[in-house]
Amino acid sequence: MQVVSVVLYLILAPFVGALLDGFDRIISARMQGRKGPPLLQPFYDLAKLFSKQMLAVNSVQMLLNLSYLVFLAVAGAMLFAGADILMSLFILSTADMFLVMAASSDSSPFSTLGAGREMIQIMAYEPMTLLLAVGFYLATGSFQVIDIIRMPYSTVLTMPGFLIGFFFVMAIKLRKSPFDLSTSHHAHQELVKGLTTEMAGPTFAIMNIAEYYEMTLMLGIVALFFINENWWSWPIAIIACLFVFFLEILWDNVCARVKWRTLLDSCWVVTLLSGGLNGLILMLIR
Amino acid sequence: MGVIPVLILWPALIALLIPFLKQSKVRGIAVYVGAGGVMILALTLLISWLSGGQTVNLYQQTELIDHLMLAGELVLMVLIVYLSIKHRKYPVILLSVGQTGLLLWSETVQPVESPYHMTVDCLAMLMCIIVAFVGGLICIYAVGYMKGYHKHHTEYQDRSGFFFSMLFLFLAAMFGLVLSANLVWMYFFWEVTSVISFLLIGYTRTEEAVNNSFRALWMNLLGGLGFAIGIAVAAGTLGSVQLVDVVAAGAVIPVAMLAFAGLTKSAQLPFSSWLLGAMVAPTPSSALLHSATMVKAGVYLLIRLSPALCNTMTGMTVAFIGGFTFIAASMMAIAQNDGKKVLAFSTISNLGLIVACAGIGVEETIWAAILLMIFHSVSKSMLFQAVGSIENTMGSRDIESMHGLLLRLPRLTYIMGIGIAGMYLAPFGMLISKWVALKAFVDADNYLLVIFLAYGSATTMLYWTKWLSKLVSLHHTKEPVHDVTLPDQYLSMYVHSAATLLLCLLFPLVSTYVVDPMIVQLFGSAHEVLSMSVLTTMAIMLVSVIFVPSLMFLLTRATHRDYVPIYMGGINEGDNTYFTNSFGEPEHLYLSNWYLRFEFGMRRLMRPSVIISSGVLIVMLCVIVGGAV
Numbered sequence: 012m013q014v015v016s017v018v019l020y021l022i023l024a025p026f027v028g029a030l031l032d033g034f035d036r037i038i039s040a041r042m043q044g045r046k047g048p049p050l051l052q053p054f055y056d057l058a059k060l061f062s063k064q065m066l067a068v069n070s071v072q073m074l075l076n077l078s079y080l081v082f083l084a085v086a087g088a089m090l091f092a093g094a095d096i097l098m099s100l101f102i103l104s105t106a107d108m109f110l111v112m113a114a115s116s117d118s119s120p121f122s123t124l125g126a127g128r129e130m131i132q133i134m135a136y137e138p139m140t141l142l143l144a145v146g147f148y149l150a151t152g153s154f155q156v157i158d159i160i161r162m163p164y165s166t167v168l169t170m171p172g173f174l175i176g177f178f179f180v181m182a183i184k185l186r187k188s189p190f191d192l193s194t195s196h197h198a199h200q201e202l203v204k205g206l207t208t209e210m211a212g213p214t215f216a217i218m219n220i221a222e223y224y225e226m227t228l229m230l231g232i233v234a235l236f237f238i239n240e241n242w243w244s245w246p247i248a249i250i251a252c253l254f255v256f257f258l259e260i261l262w263d264n265v266c267a268r269v270k271w272r273t274l275l276d277s278c279w280v281v282t283l284l285s286g287g288l289n290g291l292i293l294m295l296i297r
Numbered sequence: 298m299g300v301i302p303v304l305i306l307w308p309a310l311i312a313l314l315i316p317f318l319k320q321s322k323v324r325g326i327a328v329y330v331g332a333g334g335v336m337i338l339a340l341t342l343l344i345s346w347l348s349g350g351q352t353v354n355l356y357q358q359t360e361l362i363d364h365l366m367l368a369g370e371l372v373l374m375v376l377i378v379y380l381s382i383k384h385r386k387y388p389v390i391l392l393s394v395g396q397t398g399l400l401l402w403s404e405t406v407q408p409v410e411s412p413y414h415m416t417v418d419c420l421a422m423l424m425c426i427i428v429a430f431v432g433g434l435i436c437i438y439a440v441g442y443m444k445g446y447h448k449h450h451t452e453y454q455d456r457s458g459f460f461f462s463m464l465f466l467f468l469a470a471m472f473g474l475v476l477s478a479n480l481v482w483m484y485f486f487w488e489v490t491s492v493i494s495f496l497l498i499g500y501t502r503t504e505e506a507v508n509n510s511f512r513a514l515w516m517n518l519l520g521g522l523g524f525a526i527g528i529a530v531a532a533g534t535l536g537s538v539q540l541v542d543v544v545a546a547g548a549v550i551p552v553a554m555l556a557f558a559g560l561t562k563s564a565q566l567p568f569s570s571w572l573l574g575a576m577v578a579p580t581p582s583s584a585l586l587h588s589a590t591m592v593k594a595g596v597y598l599l600i601r602l603s604p605a606l607c608n609t610m611t612g613m614t615v616a617f618i619g620g621f622t623f624i625a626a627s628m629m630a631i632a633q634n635d636g637k638k639v640l641a642f643s644t645i646s647n648l649g650l651i652v653a654c655a656g657i658g659v660e661e662t663i664w665a666a667i668l669l670m671i672f673h674s675v676s677k678s679m680l681f682q683a684v685g686s687i688e689n690t691m692g693s694r695d696i697e698s699m700h701g702l703l704l705r706l707p708r709l710t711y712i713m714g715i716g717i718a719g720m721y722l723a724p725f726g727m728l729i730s731k732w733v734a735l736k737a738f739v740d741a742d743n744y745l746l747v748i749f750l751a752y753g754s755a756t757t758m759l760y761w762t763k764w765l766s767k768l769v770s771l772h773h774t775k776e777p778v779h780d781v782t783l784p785d786q787y788l789s790m791y792v793h794s795a796a797t798l799l800l801c802l803l804f805p806l807v808s809t810y811v812v813d814p815m816i817v818q819l820f821g822s823a824h825e826v827l828s829m830s831v832l833t834t835m836a837i838m839l840v841s842v843i844f845v846p847s848l849m850f851l852l853t854r855a856t857h858r859d860y861v862p863i864y865m866g867g868i869n870e871g872d873n874t875y876f877t878n879s880f881g882e883p884e885h886l887y888l889s890n891w892y893l894r895f896e897f898g899m900r901r902l903m904r905p906s907v908i909i910s911s912g913v914l915i916v917m918l919c920v921i922v923g924g925a926v
Binding site: 066067070071073074075077078082085097101102109112114117118119120121122123126127130131134137138142145208209272275279283290291 | 700701722728732735736739742744747748750751752754755756758759762763765766767769770771772838841842845846849850852853854856857858859860861862863864865866873886888890891896
């Protein structure tokens with residue numbers, strides 16, 4: 012069962028991510044009064060990127076990007092295998108490290124600046140992810156995903172604060188405005204293309220696939236809030252994931268990019284107020 | 298067990314011998330022999346202990362040695378008084394005379410018979426091995442380092458003989474300290490380490506060095522005063538000065554006073570500034586003070602005390618101070634661009650985590666504390682040595698000047714990379730221990746520590762990642778760099794990096810065969826902290842961390858690619874180093890790291906942190922002592 016789930020994740024996650032990205036582009040375009048690209052545009056983009064000439068600024072960028080991809084896949088596979096959620100989140104930040112190193116290995120002004128901002132972003136979201144794991148442990152008595160999804164009721168009932176906090180920092184991971192400092196999906200980026208400035212062709216395609224794995228992993232964590240031992244919790248979880256994703260798109264389109272200081276302050280304060288308080292309550296009633 | 302006196306006396310003997318060897322070559326050989334001897338003796342002790350029982354108590358009748366130690370304490374006191382008068386630091390005299398007088402009074406007015414004076418158990422043995430091997434390798438490293446140091450710093454008088462002598466004396470004192478079961482004995486060695494660290498920090502005799510060394514001295518003497526009060530109260534109320542009896546009785550005042558001494562020695566807030574000041578000394582002494590010896594003496598004592606700290610007010614205070622130090626020091630590390638300063642803050646921060654674990658004092662946290670201690674000793678010693686070598690080679694230890702070091706000093710960069718990865722990346726040992734600590738803090742219902750750990754991990758990640766990314770920038774510069782690191786320095790660093798990797802790979806074995814027995818001895822029982830399946834998963838992941846990038850390297854090496862210049866805004870002059878500016882002239886590209894000085898600078902955070910921590914410490918000590926009297 013676990014093997015099937017992991018294999019399905021490894022195969023399907025990029026497709027799910029790319030499809031969601033396609034929807035994201037259409038919805039965003041409609042919000043901005045445009046028609047938007049076709050649904051399968053992300054697939055066309057990937058195909059195009061892979062067909063391009065292999066241009067590189069150094070010899071290590073490709074291998075660091077590939078490592079980023081593999082570690083993200085490992086982090087996601089751990090979640091979908093029902094393993095330890097805290098370990099999965101630790102691997103997630105290790106994966107991010109490789110992206111930062113890939114960007115700074117170029118020694119190029121724009122990607123180095125992007126890498127610096129990416130580090131600030133990691134620092135901003137990491138307390139939330141660690142507290143989130145603690146929250147699941149307090150609510151269910153286990154760090155194991157397999158135990159969390161076998162609860163008689165959905166964990167969102169006891170940890171709504173964590174969901175709010177996680178929604179807040181998820182904007183960083185999905186590279187959504189107002190927190191898309193290191194690199195942005197939008198054209199108006201003051202850092203050229205931030206940490207992906209020096210990535211071209213297949214290297215950039217690999218980075219995109221890795222982001223799709225990450226997107227699926229994030230939504231998997233959202234689903235974890237809703238899934239319980241009853242079968243009907245699964246469709247509810249999927250609907251909840253889609254709704255959360257829609258909210259992120261909405262937030263992306265109504266907000267302007269903030270400075271790093273605002274990012275750090277707001278993420279840390281929201282983490283403390285939502286996750287921190289919710290966790291405290293869980294600990295007191297335990 | 299007859300090897301114990303030899304183990305302590307051998308480095309002391311080498312220390313006595315070295316100042317008389319004027320030729321640097323002969324001195325170098327003496328250091329090699331001395332360090333090798335220390336390692337062999339420690340191994341001999343390990344083997345004889347393994348073949349014998351689990352816990353061995355030694356030396357019932359020691360009247361002569363007791364008198365010698367008393368004389369030694371008086372000599373130390375006279376030395377401190379003399380130096381304080383010479384440098385006009387009079388308040389230090391009060392601390393020194395006060396504690397020595399208190400101890401003399403206690404020993405004459407309330408003499409206590411001691412059943413035994415030394416104990417060899419798992420924890421003591423582990424400390425011996427760490428001190429012997431990490432400390433011994435640092436001595437070997439120092440031989441090459443000091444040559445380069447004095448070539449580089451001609452302004453300081455060459456007192457290498459004195460320096461080596463102090464390093465070896467330090468090792469001797471550490472062996473004595475970790476093996477002592479009697480508090481009076483332990484106190485003697487404790488004082489010796491305080492005084493030697495003071496002498497080592499003042500090595501260069503500049504004004505800054507003298508000031509910093511006196512700061513280290515008074516802070517450690519304050520801890521020593523706490524130690525002496527603890528002994529006097531224990532002798533008066535319990536009628537015993539055995540550490541085991543104090544812990545078993547859970548005597549509130551002695552435990553609180555000893556814990557206070559442990560906090561000063563392990564440089565916890567508000568006493569962190571002595572360790573930061575210690576950076577003026579040559580790097581081997583920083584490596585020794587920070588990794589294997591001085592600060593570890595503090596956490597060693599706290600781990601010994603931990604069963605008596607569990608669920609007490611003292612334990613809560615210690616845990617708070619530790620957790621607070623962990624987050625405050627890791628924040629301040631972000632704003633530092635001096636390599637050694639970052640390492641110093643990281644040491645304080647990691648020790649904070651160990652102290653917090655000891656303060657909670659349950660099996661899981663002690664398990665994590667011991668593992669953190671092992672990993673920290675090896676990684677930190679290696680990092681200090683690498684930074685020291687880089688400084689000797691490039692004339693700077695500024696992280697900014699390490700831009701693109703991978704191309705200039707590849708061997709040293711790999712060593713640094715292993716050290717940094719070992720300090721914080723998943724799934725290396727430090728991180729696993731942190732994970733266990735997090736779980737144990739939740740189980741102990743200490744939510745404040747959970748918050749500290751969550752935020753502290755994030756800040757820890759930032760200062761290591763930005764350093765690592767500075768190292769891996771593939772930036773070509775025209776300045777040639779000639780690596781002046783000597784083979785003995787590399788030998789030490791290679792052994793350290795191999796040890797780091799092996800410790801991570803053999804993590805499950807270390808946990809089962811080294812740490813679990815210690816938990817049994819401290820708590821009487823041990824259940825599995827991490828199940829074997831979890832440990833195996835982690836071993837697999839570790840392998841993946843090492844092998845995924847290597848595999849990717851092999852896969853991508855063969856692919857053909859066309860190299861293009863980077864985008865620089867202005868026109869790239871073709872070498873990725875210069876671009877054409879708006880005047881049409883070539884401009885050198887300079888890339889700097891983020892330091893967030895206004896947000897996380899020492900100037901902004903140090904004073905509030907010291908005020909908060911000393912406030913908590915003073916109030917809690919008053920409450921604890923007042924409640925017990």
